[in-house]
Amino acid sequence: MNIQPLLTYIQNFVELTSEEISYLRANLTSRKYLKGQFVLQQGDVCKTSSFIIKGCTKMFYVDDDGQEHVIMLGIEDWWVSDIGSFINQTPSDFNIQCLEDTELIQFPFEKMEDIYAKIPKLERFFRKIVERGLAATQKRIIRNFSLTAKERYIIFRNSYPSIEQRIPQYMIASYLGITKEFLSKIKSQLTQER
Amino acid sequence: MNIQPLLTYIQNFVELTSEEISYLRANLTSRKYLKGQFVLQQGDVCKTSSFIIKGCTKMFYVDDDGQEHVIMLGIEDWWVSDIGSFINQTPSDFNIQCLEDTELIQFPFEKMEDIYAKIPKLERFFRKIVERGLAATQKRIIRNFSLTAKERYIIFRNSYPSIEQRIPQYMIASYLGITKEFLSKIKSQLTQER
């Protein structure tokens, strides 16, 4: 099981001893998914918090009209889970699907208590990454309110240039909160402008 | 200094000993603001994370066109801070202003390391409340994308009935991401419908 990228990531925040690392290795699970497979399905309880070793995921929500809304995209070194469902162990409103063949390292919910007890440093680690996540999510709310779709697209493109190559445009449109047709229009506007 | 509401709140998550409580009491500060005063101003670094003992706050962002966007409202037992600015100690994009005379208990950034060292349980406490905050913020993004303004208003009204009485309508409009005129229209539609 290749947990090295995860360890490297964690050690940006806290230092782990070799015992702690082996404890982690024993309690985490690695899982591979094929393109198209679901890590989580709407209505199920989110039983793991996952770190992406390789691949690409989308978290989305299907509303009452059958419309799909992309909440988050994920690539290597990102975390994916429905945190609300995970912490309360309640049914999720979201789906998480793999857009490429994907490998995840998973923290199982039922091991979290033990992990925190054995490695209290991880309490700090998770606090910090969740804080970052919250700050980023708040910024996204502002952008959705105060910027036009075109401005949001430009920011997205600049922030995650690598993602745009890897996933279809209609998903980016959904992430931006607009229709694929309108994103298409924006792109043609942008090419004309230069 | 009345920190009882804060202690009650914390003890929903973790138990504190009497020593820990006095340590906290010695390291937190209480501060009173008059209606209209600012807890944080755009461009300043957010130096405290605050718990509302009494009163009401709004966190908002003024965009390049001078338009005000309300990100969060806060009443008793809620937390207010720009978490991004707080954790990185970087200039904030937000303002936090008191809508009533308000009393806060403040966790100063420079004491956080010591507090976490002395009371590791608080690491867990803050992890948990930030997790909740993140889950709630994600739900808000979905709502903004998948619901109409009218639906969002109805949900807001049902979720926070007490807030609506306490703050002016144009701020609620801003929180919902719409103009005050349009909210007014929605309200008149709703009264006609019944």
Added chain:
DNA sequence: ATCATTTAATAAACTACTTCATTTTTATTG
């Protein structure tokens, strides 16, 4: 109480974005 200021309501014209329908391009599979 009264005057001034802030907040809310209403309405018409406007715009960012959606919906629906069609065509073109790109990717996938036998």
Added chain:
DNA sequence: CAATAAAAATGAAGTAGTTTATTAAATGAT
């Protein structure tokens, strides 16, 4: 490398929400 499916582009018509302007109601200061 066809053949088929999936994704992207284009355009016309429609709608949710904005802007601007005006009036009415509520709140606050003297």
